[in-house]
Amino acid sequence: MKYGREVTFSIPEASILLNVWQRMHWAKRKAYHESLCWSVRAALESEGYQRLSPFKRCKIEIDRYSSQLGDWDGVMGGLKPLFDTLVVCTKTNPLGLGVIEDDNPGCIIECPVIRQHKSTHKAAATVVTITEVLEA
Template sequence: MRTLTFTLPDPFPLLNVQQRKHYRTRQREKIATARRIAAELSGEIPAEPFTRAHVLIIRYSTGTPDLDGLYGGAKDLLDCLTTPELQANGKIRNKFGIGLIVDDSPKHITLTVEPRVCKRAEARTVVTVTEMVGAEVMA
């Protein structure tokens, strides 16, 4: 069972913030996040993505967000963990992904997102991706 953990310097934006951004701005931020994750992991990215994984995201911030905003805001971060895939129509699915997990669908991941209250100077996002094998997949 392999585990990868990385820390992003800021809490990820919540759903309300994401929805109000222009799609090009959101796209640029996804690219920046994917690059930041790749730099954080520097050489730890597996040759083959995890087929089945548990993703734990802990968002440290000064306030406690509502759960729908918390889980919805994690979408762009999850998109950065996926594997790009060429579709039959010629478009690339998950084009911003760095290849840690096959896909972010329930078939491939279980997701836990937790809010933690901290001081403003300690705000960050900690992501742990744990490969699930054998009996864990059956659960």
């Protein structure tokens, strides 16, 4: 494969787990998603990310640091709000930042790699690396 641009950023909290997300009231979900969007935007700006065209094809790696390790299905399902923040802004997804074109298999060409790491509660974080794929 031939790779292009790469973006790495860190947000200062572990990604939410699916069970927590599903049990949230719709208003709290909206508030969480807006807060996540601002956290991702701030992290991208602190890394010097220049807003160029969104990645048309990419692969994603996520390192999740938390005091408790989650079930794999809960970790993967809980990434939905993060992915919705990374895609292009649309009428149905007004919080998209336009880093990647979409979160479908045509854009994210392989299942995201997720690694969990045990850490202290204060050191909780989510580190995201997005690599543009130019040729398969």
